[in-house]
Amino acid sequence: MPALSFVGGALTQPLTVVATPDEPILDLVRRCDDLPLSWRCGRGTCGTCAVRVSHQQQPQPLLMSRKERNVLVRHRYLPQSALQQDTFIDSPALWRLACYLTANQPLVISLDPPSSEDVS
Numbered sequence: 001m002p003a004l005s006f007v008g009g010a011l012t013q014p015l016t017v018v019a020t021p022d023e024p025i026l027d028l029v030r031r032c033d034d035l036p037l038s039w040r041c042g043r044g045t046c047g048t049c050a051v052r053v054s055h056q057q058q059p060q061p062l063l064m065s066r067k068e069r070n071v072l073v074r075h076r077y078l079p080q081s082a083l084q085q086d087t088f089i090d091s092p093a094l095w096r097l098a099c100y101l102t103a104n105q106p107l108v109i110s111l112d113p114p115s116s117e118d119v120s
């Protein structure tokens, strides 16, 4: 059972939740009222659920779906030049959409909003 630690955002201290293996992160958020992760569509289109994720296997190549990439570019979490890429370096600096994430390993999920340097 992977432990997911949520940090930053409205949290004053890390909040750790045990997920079922491969549980979608938004399902976890739906069942845990105290997780302040904002989301709206739940389908990877609105960009509201953007987070940054850390885990033990980073850095590593990440094949990102075109839909997730395009939404991240549209909301300026990735630069326009990212439209030419399918593969990214999975690192704690990479923005992801929580809609696309599952609890497949222990994760640290940052809920901090982007700073002016984070968005392109």
Ligand code: FES
Pocket: 038, 039, 040, 041, 042, 043, 044, 045, 046, 047, 048, 049, 050, 097, 098, 099
């Ligand atoms: S909730 Fe809309 S993109 Fe994730």
